[in-house]
Amino acid sequence: MARALGAEPGGILSLDALLEEHSEAIEYDLIVLGLRLRMLGTDVLGWADLRSIVKHLPLESALLRTMYPEGSRWRTAEHLLADVADSLRWLAWARTDDGRRGRNMPEPIVRPGRKSTRERVGTATELDQMNDFLGWND
Structure with a gap:
């Protein structure tokens, strides 16, 4: 019967679990809205x-800052600034002897939720995925 009315089962239980873990953050967000x-x-x-x-929630x-502390600090502007900084560092590197020889490439700024390039480069699976993306495995 609940599905027929458009409700999802477990909604209150999910909210209750969220309240148990993040009640203070939810309370604050409700206070901002004039609720308690x-x-x-x-x-x-x-x-x-x-x-x-x-x-x-915005x-x-x-609540989102509490649930995702690292990621919540990075908005679109921060990601774009990191991309600009990475591009400028890459362009400066490309004009050096190391850049011409393709060695000692600058490390990109680490974004939240991503591993640094040094931690993830070089596995066969990732190289195969990149080759697929570039269309080189056809």
Whole structure:
């Protein structure tokens, strides 16, 4: 019956688990909206309301900063600046003797959630994936 009404099973249990782990951050996000966690289960703030709020929190919300501390600091602007810095370093390197010989390439700025190039370069699987991407395995 719940599916017929558009509800998903386990919604309250999922929210409860999220509340157990991140209650302080959720409380803060609710305070910003003029609500309180103690209102949960009343006509002012139902479980469906909380689900909608949590599902559509902005990127700068306390919950997302708590759940993804490293990644939440990097927005589009930070990624673009890192790309610009990497490009400038690569261009400067390309004009050196090392660049002409293809050695000692500068290490890109490590982005959140990614390993440094030195930690991930050189495996056969990744080389095969790159060759597939470039169309060289056809």
